[in-house]
Amino acid sequence: MYKTILSIIIAAIVLSNCADKEPALTFAVGGAPNEVEYWEKLIEYFTDSTGIKVTLMRQPTDTDQRRQGLVIPLKARKNDPDVFLMDVIWVGQFASSDWLLPLDTYIEADVIDLHSFFSNIISQVDMYNGKLVALPVYNDCGLLYYRKDLLEKYRFPVPTTWYELRKTAVKIQNEERGAAPHIYGFVWQGAQYEGLICTFLEFVASNRGGITDATGNIIVHNRENIEALQFMKELIHRDAISPPNTFTEMKEEEVRLSFENGHALFERNWPYAWGLHKRDESPINDKVGVAILPRFSDGTHAATLGGWHIGISKYADTPDKAWQLVKFIVSYDIQKKLALDLGWNPGRSDLYNDAQIKKHMTHVTVLQKAFENSVARPNLPYYTQVSEVLQRYVNAALSGSITPAEALERAQKEIEEVAQTYHE
Amino acid sequence: MSRELREAIPFVVPLVLFICLFILLPVVGTFWSSLWRDVSFITREFIGFENYLRLFKDLQFWRATFFTLLFPFVSVSLEMIFGIIIALVLNEQFRLRGIVRGIALLPWAIPSVIGARIWQLMYRYDYGLANYILKTIGIGPVNWLGSPISAFLSLVVADVWRTTPFVAIILLAGLQTVPEDLYKQARVDGTNALQRFFKITLPLIKPIVIVALLFRTIDAIRVFDLIYVITGGGPGGITTSLSLYGYKFFLLGDFGYGSSVSIILFLVAFLLAIGYVKIGRFREAPL
Known part of the structure; x- marks a missing residue:
């Protein structure tokens, strides 16, 4: 046997x-x-x-x-x-x-x-x-989703610059708060994870900033990036059009659900959200529009x-x-x-x-x-290590515990150390 | 070799083998890999103690170490206080005591990652229970995990909720060993309840208290799941414990550096354990 x-x-x-x-x-x-x-x-x-x-x-x-x-x-x-x-x-x-x-x-x-x-x-x-x-x-790549019905109601065009988006969001949020107390102007991924780098890159790249220079070195501490990060932070803390939990909880699905439940006017998300927003069960399926992400006045559109x-x-x-x-x-x-x-x-x-x-x-x-x-995000063998440092500092700046300038300066220093440590 | 020793060997050898295989080997293995520069996509080379030198200069590591020491200090202190109170209550005679004891243990019976998820949902800004309660009493929503202090306290509350029952049950076992006669005698001598607690109960259950402290401190120092689920180490990396910090490097593919963080964590826990064991042995409970 x-x-x-x-x-x-x-x-x-x-x-x-x-x-x-x-x-x-x-x-x-x-x-x-x-x-x-x-x-x-x-x-x-x-x-x-x-x-x-x-x-x-x-x-x-x-x-x-x-x-x-x-x-x-x-x-x-x-x-x-x-x-x-x-x-x-x-x-x-x-x-x-x-x-x-x-x-x-x-x-x-x-x-x-x-x-x-x-x-x-x-x-x-x-x-x-x-x-x-x-x-x-x-x-x-990143896209801007918007509520067609609300933009039409208040006669605003789909924003093409970040300032326009901010102005539109502040106005509509104030007007709508009476009827919908939970509504926020703009939801996006701000929690400490890879998605934050994608959002960050879109803001800085549309302000002629970026993460890498022409020769492929990581440069995050420059005027354009500080400006863009300052803008991101103000969306939460000054203009209050992005919810306070942006930097603690907002990842793709949180953002998508918040928009889908009618709690947001604008949303930054990936193309997958389109199909879900358009489902029959989605409360906003006939009210959602999609556009490319806005840019800063003298920058170009950018999508991670x-x-x-x-x-x-x-x-x-x-x-x-x-x-x-x-x-x-x-x-x-x-x-x-x-x-x-x-x-x-x-x-x-x-x-x-x-x-x-x-x-x-x-x-x-x-x-x-x-x-x-x-x-694209940097094409580096040690990209994940760089991303970890950047996530931490960008998130800290969004939380308000350090200023954007300080955050990016310290991130720059630490990224240089990372580059040295992991360089072949 | 004496007969006694010879006879003991078959009983001791399996234990020693077990310890070597499952406890010593992983520690030695981790230490060995901490001596390498081993990064996915990049390199693998022997570098001796260079990872430890890097740790020494790593600000984020020191922050994580500080958090790893502060977190057990605050949460275990609270757990001991609440644990003793609950144990004293559960030690009294009252109806349905068995059921109440069972219920008190529930949080400990829930897998910690699920407990953590429950708290994370309660802390949620938009539809969490905590903010819902605040709203009904007319206070604006709080971004619980948004500031360093509130994020820290949120973690402490979740940890205290989950592990106080464990402390209470251990202390309850201790309380049951205290002879009732001592209290009777003390009452005759005209003491009040507080005096009886501090002069009789506490000294007698001290060894048990130390056991509970030992378990809880070591456990809290290695805290991972709670933080991983609730704050993810945020905001801005402020609530990152050493175990989470080490894990991040494993995730990033830097196995050598991650191992060196693990070794430091092991050393901290090990030294604390030795400290507790010493305290526990030297002080015989005075009567």
Whole structure:
């Protein structure tokens, strides 16, 4: 009895090893369960049309765990997974570890036109040391949601500058408080977490400030940034159009729910909120509008870039097949399918002029404009460490415990220490 | 080797092995990794005590250390005071005492992360219970987690709520060992209740008090879930405990530095434990 079981086990091990001998194309995907299911269908379609077999490596939903699940095999130079999706901020980290296969030769050989993508996204995210290491699959960036009905009622246009937004919000908030005592002018992500950096970057970049200088050094302490941070702080403490819990509790979902429950006139959030605001159950589904985020008087519009990019592992045992898969996923047709079926904002810019997409995604022109003005967070191997310092000081400034100037000066000093500590 | 010792060995060896495997090994392992510069995406190299030098110069680390010492001091003091009061009440004879004892233990029976989440919801600015109560008595909403002092006190209240029952139950066990005769005698001598408490009860349950203190202090020094859920270390990093600070570095991928923070936390807890054990042994309860 035992012998039989033992021999079965041994046979199974031997057989599975044999199976492993032939290099398999492995694709790591994660996200919500329905997304993973969708990938399964897409992969089937891919195998049918190309004859290339793909093994799906399922990943958890949680973004940090997904990163960990890729870092471990890559650090160990495993030949699986061959292809994977990366959050925008990982691309620089993975590329600096030299884990990503440059795609330039493939692009040239297959004559793929990079102009079909947003050139500012390609240059800010997918290029590392002059080489193309990834391609965008799904784009994300900050948007301004507003209450159409309230703006119409008080005859205000959709604001294009932050001062206009402030003026509009103060006025409407004062007028509406009688009927709706909970209403605030403007809700946005201010809690101490990565989302705060996204909001901060939008404010400073639209005031001609930023987090990095032209050569890629981190510079946060400058006049433009202090002005913008001062403005953010005043929204809470002076103008009182952003709720006092902005810097303690406001993350994406808190902001979305507050707006959806009619407690806010303006909202800064990611594109995902659009679909939820427009649901039938949403109390504001027919009253919500969307626009690009405002700017300061002499700045340009800015939206922090998020989203997922696809790349090939340097240790891939089937690089050519892997490229076939990447090419398939970023192709016009598949990107369109992902947009129509999953509501993903395409990584390709040419899809934003597609008639069917335009019909299905009514906010697509706003999205296109936002992506054209998108700014990426720094592409650094030690970005997470820099972000942690900046989150802490920006949040402290928003809480009012130190002045914006002091906060950014101290953040600058600490970030320089971080850069020194973590520099290769 | 004496026979006695030989016979004891089979009983002691499993314990020693257990301690080595599950307690000593992780500590030594953490110490070992604290000697490395080990950062995801960047490097892994041996650097000796450099992480500790970096700690020494790290302002945020000193702030976290200060918080880690202040938090147990305030919350454990309150827990001991309330714990003794509750234990004294529960030690009295009254109807439904068993049920009341059970109810008093409830907060301790709730998993701490859930307890923390309940408090976080109560502290919420817009629809939290705390602000709702304030509103009904006509005081404006307070941003509980928004200022350093109120955020600190919010954490203390949540911690006191959760762990006072634990202290009370331990002290109750102690109170039950105090012979009733002593109180009778003291009454005959014409003492009042306060005198009886300070001259009889407190000295007799002192060893138990120290045990409760030891457990609670060590626990409060390692506080993590409560802060992680309620304030996340905010506002502006002011309520970051050492354990949360160390965790952040693990999350950031800086395993060496995170380990050195953990080792410091371990040392602080260990020294305190030794201190308590010494106090507990040296002072035999005087009658």
